[in-house]
Amino acid sequence: MPVYHAPLKEMQFVLHQTLNIGQHYAELGYQDATPDLVDAVLEEAGKFTESVIAPLNRVGDEQGCRFDNGEVTTPEGFKAAYQQYIDAGWPTLAQPTQFGGQGLPYSLNLVCAEMQSAANHAFAMYPGLSHGAQATLMAHGDEALQARFMPKLVSGEWTGTMCLTEAHCGSDLGLLRTKATPQEDGSYRLDGSKIFISSGDHDLAENIVHIVIARIEGAPAGTKGISLFLVPKMAVADDGSITGRNGVSCGSIEHKMGIHGNATCVINFDGATGYLLGEPNRGLNAMFTFMNAARVGVAAEGVAAAEASFQGALAYARERLQMRSLSGIKAPDKPADPIIVHPDVRRMLLTQKAIAEGGRALVYEMASWVDISKSSTVSSEARQRAEARLSLLTPIAKAFLTEMGFEATSLGVQVLGGHGYVAEWGMEQLMRDTKISCLYEGTTGIQALDLLARKVLGSRGALLEGYCTELAQWWQAQTLPESLQPLRQQLLAHLQQWGELTQGIAVRAQQNPDEIGAASVDYLMFAGYVVLAHQWLKMAMAADALKERDPDLCQAKQETAYFVFARLLPKAASHAVLAAQSSDSLMRLPESAFGR
Numbered sequence: 071m072p073v074y075h076a077p078l079k080e081m082q083f084v085l086h087q088t089l090n091i092g093q094h095y096a097e098l099g100y101q102d103a104t105p106d107l108v109d110a111v112l113e114e115a116g117k118f119t120e121s122v123i124a125p126l127n128r129v130g131d132e133q134g135c136r137f138d139n140g141e142v143t144t145p146e147g148f149k150a151a152y153q154q155y156i157d158a159g160w161p162t163l164a165q166p167t168q169f170g171g172q173g174l175p176y177s178l179n180l181v182c183a184e185m186q187s188a189a190n191h192a193f194a195m196y197p198g199l200s201h202g203a204q205a206t207l208m209a210h211g212d213e214a215l216q217a218r219f220m221p222k223l224v225s226g227e228w229t230g231t232m233c234l235t236e237a238h239c240g241s242d243l244g245l246l247r248t249k250a251t252p253q254e255d256g257s258y259r260l261d262g263s264k265i266f267i268s269s270g271d272h273d274l275a276e277n278i279v280h281i282v283i284a285r286i287e288g289a290p291a292g293t294k295g296i297s298l299f300l301v302p303k304m305a306v307a308d309d310g311s312i313t314g315r316n317g318v319s320c321g322s323i324e325h326k327m328g329i330h331g332n333a334t335c336v337i338n339f340d341g342a343t344g345y346l347l348g349e350p351n352r353g354l355n356a357m358f359t360f361m362n363a364a365r366v367g368v369a370a371e372g373v374a375a376a377e378a379s380f381q382g383a384l385a386y387a388r389e390r391l392q393m394r395s396l397s398g399i400k401a402p403d404k405p406a407d408p409i410i411v412h413p414d415v416r417r418m419l420l421t422q423k424a425i426a427e428g429g430r431a432l433v434y435e436m437a438s439w440v441d442i443s444k445s446s447t448v449s450s451e452a453r454q455r456a457e458a459r460l461s462l463l464t465p466i467a468k469a470f471l472t473e474m475g476f477e478a479t480s481l482g483v484q485v486l487g488g489h490g491y492v493a494e495w496g497m498e499q500l501m502r503d504t505k506i507s508c509l510y511e512g513t514t515g516i517q518a519l520d521l522l523a524r525k526v527l528g529s530r531g532a533l534l535e536g537y538c539t540e541l542a543q544w545w546q547a548q549t550l551p552e553s554l555q556p557l558r559q560q561l562l563a564h565l566q567q568w569g570e571l572t573q574g575i576a577v578r579a580q581q582n583p584d585e586i587g588a589a590s591v592d593y594l595m596f597a598g599y600v601v602l603a604h605q606w607l608k609m610a611m612a613a614d615a616l617k618e619r620d621p622d623l624c625q626a627k628q629e630t631a632y633f634v635f636a637r638l639l640p641k642a643a644s645h646a647v648l649a650a651q652s653s654d655s656l657m658r659l660p661e662s663a664f665g666r
Contacts, residue, residue: 072378072379072381072382072385072495072496072497072500073124073381073385074119074120074124074127074188074189074378074381075116075120075381076112076115076116076119076120076185077377077381078109078112078113078116079623080427080430081112081181081184081430082109082112083609083612083613083623083627084427084430084431084434084609085108085181085434086105086108087609087612087613087615087616088431088435088608088609088612089434089435089438091105091108091177091438092104092105092108094438094441095108095175095441097447097448098175098441098442098445098447098448099445099446099447100173100174100175102174103174103175103178108178111163111174111178111182112181112182115160115181115182115185116185118154118155118158118160119182119185119186119188119189120189122151122154122155123151123155123186123189123190123193123194124189124190125147126145126147126148126151126190126193126331127189127190127191127192127193127331127496127499128496128499129145129146129147129331130144130145130148130190130192130193130330130331130332131192131328131330131331131499131503132145132330133145133146133330133331134330134331135272135323135330135331135332135333137320137322137323137333140319140320141271141273141320142271142272142273142320142323142333142335143272143273144272144273144274144331144333145330145331148193148196148274148331149273149274151193152193152196152197152226152274152275155197155226156225156226156227159172160182160197160226161197161200161224161225161226162224162225162226163178163179163182164176164178164179164201165204165224166208166220166224169216169220169221169223169224170221170224170225171224175441176437176440176441176444177434177437177438177440177441179201180366180367180370180433180434180437181434181437183198183367183370184370184373184374184377184430184433185374186198187370187371187374187375188374188375188377188378189378190331191328191329191332191371191374191375191503191504192329192330192331192332192503193331193332195268195269195329195332196229196269196272196274196332197226197229198367199229199230199231199232199268199269199364200223200226200228200229200230201230201363201367202230202232202281202359202360202361202363202364202367203223203229203230203231203232203279203281203360204220204223204224204230205359205360205363206281206298206347206356206357206359206360207219207220207223207279207281207300207347208220209356209359210298210347210348210356210359211300211345211347214308215300215345215347217310218306218308218309218310219279219300219302219306219310221310222277222310223279226275227275227276227277228275228276228277228278228279228302229269229272229274229275229277229278229279230278230279230280230281231267231268231269231270231278231279231280231281231337232267232268232280232281232357232360232361232364233264233267233270233280233281233282233283233301233337234264234283234357235264235265235266235267236248236262236263236264236265237263237265241512241513241516243283243293243296243354244291244292244293244296246262246283246284246285246296247262247285248260248261248262248263248264248282248283248284248285248339249261249262249284249285249286249287250284250285250286250287250297250299250344250346251286251287252286252287253343257343257344257345258284258286258299258343258344258345258346259341259342259343259344260282260284260299260301260317260339260341260342260343260344261339261340261341261342262284262338262339263321263336263337263338263339264282264336264337264339265324265336265337266324266334266510267280267334267335267336267337268332268333268334268510269332269333270320270333270334270335270336270337271303271320271323271333271335271337272333276304276312277302277303277304277306277312278302278303278304278318279300279301279302279303280300280301280302280303280318280337281298281299281300281301281347281357281360282298282299282300282301282339282344283296283297283298283299283353283354283357284296284297284299284344284353285297286350286351289350289351290351293354294351295351296351296353296354296357297346297348297349297350297351297352297353298346298347298348298352298353298356298357299344299345299346299347299353300344300345300347301316301318301339301342301343301344301345302316302318303315303316303318304316305343316342316343317339317340317341317342317343318337318338318339318340318342319337319338319340320333320335320336320337320338321335321336321337321338322335322336323335323336324336326506327502327505327506328499328501328502328503328504328505328506329502329503329506361511361512362460362464363440364511365464365465365467365468365511365512365517366433366436366437366440366460366464366467366468368468368472368507368510368511369429369432369433369436369464369467369468369471369472370433370471371472371475371504371507372425372429372471372472372473372474372475372476372504372507373425373426373429373430373433373471373475374475375475375476375478375479375500375503375504375507376422376425376426376429376474376475376478376479377426377430378500379422379478379479379481379482379497379500379501380419380422380423380426380478380482382482382486382495382496382497382500383418383419383422383481383482383485383486383497384410384419384422386485386486386489386495387408387409387410387415387419387485388408388410389408390408390409390486391404391405391406391407391408391409392406392407392409393406393407393409393412394406394407395407395411395412396412396413409485415485417637418481418484418485419481419485420630420633420637421477421478421481421637421638422478422481422482423630424602424606424630424633424634424638425471425474425475425477425478425602426478427606427609427630428602428605428606428609428634429467429471429474429475429602429605431605431606431608431609432463432467432471432601432602432605433467433471435605436459436460436463436464436467439456439457439459439460440456440460442455442456443456443457443460458533458536458537459537461525461533462521462525462526462533462534462537463537463601465512465517465518465520465521465525465594466517466521466594466597466598466601467601468511468512468517469508469514469517469518469521469594469598470594470595470597470598470599470601470602471598472504472507472508472514473508473514473595473598474598474602475504475507476501476504476505476507476508479497479500479501479504480501482497482500482501483497483498483501514591514594515590515591517594518590518591518593518594519586519587519590521590521593521594521597522575522586522589522590522593522594523586523590526572527572527575527576527579527586531569531572531573531576534568534569534572535569538565538566538568538569541565541604542562542565542566545558545561545562545607546562548611550611550614551614553628554607554610554611554614554628554631557603557607557610557631557632557635558607560603560635560639561600561603561604561607561635564599564600564603564639564642565600567646568596568597568600571593571596571646571649571650572593574650575589575593575649575650578652582653584653584656584657585652585653587653588651588652588653588656588657589648589649589650589651589653592645592646592648592649593645593649595641595642595645596642596645596646596649599638599639599641599642599645600639600642602634602638602639603634603635603638603639606627606630606631606634606635607631607635609627609631610627610628610631612627613626613627613628614628
C-alpha cells in the first residue's frame with residue numbers, strides 16, 4: 071500500500087520560487103499570510119493528512135458507504151476523522167471572517183486540498199464540495215440567506231453539494247425536469263430527482279446544503295429557463311437552528327468503479343423548501359460560480375493522483391530487483407539491479423513526475439489568479455486579466471490534468487507489473503478512484519468544446535491571442551542560461567503553432583460546424599502539452615537561481631524539463647495533426663452501418 075508523504079519541498083518550491091507567493095499575498099492585502107505562516111500551515115496540513123486522512127484510504131475502498139432505509143453510513147473511521155478535521159479548523163482556512171473563517175487566501179487552501187485528495191480522494195470530496203456551495207451562496211445569496219447558512223458551512227458542521235444531473239439528461243441541462251413552485255413567503259417548493267450527487271448524503275454532518283438547478287413554473291424552455299436554489303436537507307429557521315426534516319431524501323447510492331468511500335447519491339426533492347439564488351431564469355450563469363471553482367479543484371485532483379501514484383511507483387522501483395542493466399551491472403552486491411535503472415521504467419517514472427510537478431505549478435498559478443479575481447485591493451484591469459486567464463485555462467487544466475493524472479496512475483500500475491494489479495499494493499485503487507475526475511464537472515469532451523467553441527472561437531480568438539502574446543513577450547524578455555535557450559525556442563514555436571492551428575479550424579468551421587467537435591479534444595490536448603511545457607521551463611529557470619544553495623533540486627528540475635521537452639511536448643504534434651483533419655472521417659459512416 072503506498073504510504074503518502076506530503077511533498078512539502080516540491081510545494082514550497084512552486085509557491086516561493088516560481089510564484090513568489092509572499093509578495094503576491096502582500097499585494098492582495100493578506101498581511102498575515104507571510105512565507106513563514108504559509109510553511110507552517112503546509113507542515114501542519116501535511117501532518118494531519120498523513121496521520122488522520124491517509125490511513126483511511128484503503129478502509130474506504132474496501133468497506134464503501136452503506137445505504138439502509140434511506141440513510142447513508144460512511145466507512146469506519148470517516149466520521150471521527152471528519153470531526154477531527156472540524157476541530158482543527160481546516161474547513162475555515164480560506165473562508166470569510168464575518169462568518170467565522172480565517173480569511174486566508176484561496177490558493178493556500180488549494181494546496182492543502184491537494185494533499186487531502188492525494189492521500190484519500192473519497193474523503194477529500196466531502197469537505198471539498200462545500201467550498202463551491204459557500205462561494206455560490208456568497209456570490210448570489212442575499213444577506214439574510216448568508217447569515218442563516220454560512221456560519222455552519224464555514225465551520226464544517228454542515229456540508230454542501232451541487233445537484234445538476236438528472237436521469238434523462240447529463241450535460242444537456244436544458245432538458246431538466248425538476249420544478250420550483252413559488253410560495254407565499256418568498257420561498258419555493260422543489261419537486262424532482264437528481265442523480266450522481268457526490269457527498270449527497272452521509273453521517274458526517276448534521277445538515278447538507280444542496281445547490282440545485284430547477285425550472286420555475288412558466289419559465290422558458292431550455293437553458294434560458296433555469297434558476298438556481300439553495301435546498302437544505304434539514305429545515306433551517308431564520309436564526310440558523312434546525313427545525314426538522316425538509317422534503318429531501320436519498321433514494322439510493324451508486325455502486326461505482328472507485329471512490330467507494332464517498333457516497334454518490336440519487337437525491338429526491340418532494341415538496342422541499344428551497345430559496346432562490348440570484349435572479350430567476352439566470353441560474354446557469356450563477357451555477358458557474360460553483361462549476362468554475364469545482365473545475366480548478368478537479369484539476370488539482372489529477373495532480374494529486376499523479377503524485378500519489380508516483381510516490382508508490384518510485385518506492386517500488388528503488389527496491390524491486392529484476393534483471394541487469396543493459397549498460398552494465400549497477401548493483402554488484404545484489405543478485406539483480408533495481409528496476410529504476412531500466413530506461414523504460416525511467417520513462418514511466420519521469421512521466422509521472424512531470425505530470426505531478428508540472429501540473430502542480432499550473433494549478434497553483436491558476437489559484438493565484440483566483441486570489442486576484444476575488445481581491446478588492448487590485449485594479450479592475452488586474453481582475454479582468456486574471457479572469458480572462460482563468461476562462462481560457464480552466465477547461466485545459468481540468469481536462470488535460472485529469473486525463474494525464476489517470477495516465478500517471480496507469481503507469482503506476484505498470485511499474486509494479488503484476489503487483490500493481492493486486493489490491494494490496496493500492497496502485498489499482500488509485501487508478502479506479504481517479505477515472506471519475508475525467509468525467510465529473512464536465513467530461514473531457516465537454517471541456518474541449520468549452521475551450522474551442524466558447525472560449526477561443528467565441529471570443530473571436532481574443533482570449534487565446536492575449537494569452538499567447540503575453541507568454542511570448544514574457545519569455546523573450548527573460549535571461550536564461552544557455553542550456554535552457556533551446557527549450558525557449560521550442561516553446562515559442564509551439565505558441566505560434568497554437569494560433570495557426572486555431573485559424574485553420576475556424577476557417578473549416580465556417581463551412582461545417584462539426585469541424586469544431588471533431589477537432590476539440592485533440593486541440594485541448596495540444597494546448598495542455600504546451601501549457602505543461604511552459605510551466606516546466608519556468609521551474610527550470612527558477613531552479614537555476616538555486617544551483618549553489620540546492621544543486622540537487624536544480625538538477626532534478628532542469629533534467630526533468632529536458633525530458634518534458636524531449637519526450638512529452640512532441641506528443642503535441644500528433645494532436646495538432648489530428649485536430650487539423652476534416653470531420654469527414656468521423657461523420658461519413660451512417661448510424662445504421664455501425665452494425666451489431
